[in-house]
Amino acid sequence: MIRVHARNAQKFLVRALIPLTVLSVALLFLTGCSDDDINSLVIESEGSSGPIYIFNSGYMSGNITGGAATRAALDSSVASATVPAVCSGKKVRAFLSLNSVDSIAAMPANLGVPANAPIYGELGPLVANNWGDLLDGTILASMATATGLGTYYFTGSNEDGSESGATCSNWTSTGTTGTIGRGDLTGTGWMNNSAGSCSNQLVLGICY
Secondary structure, eight states: HHHHHHHHHHHHHHHHHHHHHHHHHHHHHHSSSSHHHHHHHHHHHHHHHHHHHEEEEEEEEEEETOOOOOOHHHHHHHHOOOOOGGTTTEEEOOOOOOSSSOSSTTTHHOOOOOOTTEEEESSSSSEESHHHHSSOOSSSOOOHHHSSSSSEOOOOTTTSBBBBBBBBHHOOSSSSSSEETTTTOOOOGTTEEEEESSSEEEEEEEEO
């Protein structure tokens, strides 16, 4: 009987020590990390989630930000417009490049958009397998198929998602030009078809 009890006690101690050991290792690791290191781990974890949905938020003039020229103003304008039910409870962003630093290509790094998540249109079709696939020059489904949008829309971007230099003065003007994509294309023209008028164009949004 004594041996049985001793053996059970040994098993209990082993089971108790394993999680404590794991916790100790984790604490040692984290205490050796700076705040920036820990934040990077959190962002990387968030970046692996998904999916992302892309949608048509309706027509807007080139002065989308109301003169503010900030990402917050861009996103607020899109979030206040037509947002599909699939985006309920999700973060909403304007699918636009604002400037060379705040571009569509930089959204995962700047805004925490999940880089490894698949991108679907609001109507259901798969548009790209991940953010890199979205910006490689071709997409799997056109915006016409994915969102019902078959005409032109602002992007302010080159085909790789970098800022094109034509952004309606950082989305504050109706008198300049902005790069537009075309909804029926799946090649580079889906993102960068031509420079269009800043008076009134459709705008895409994403949610995740």
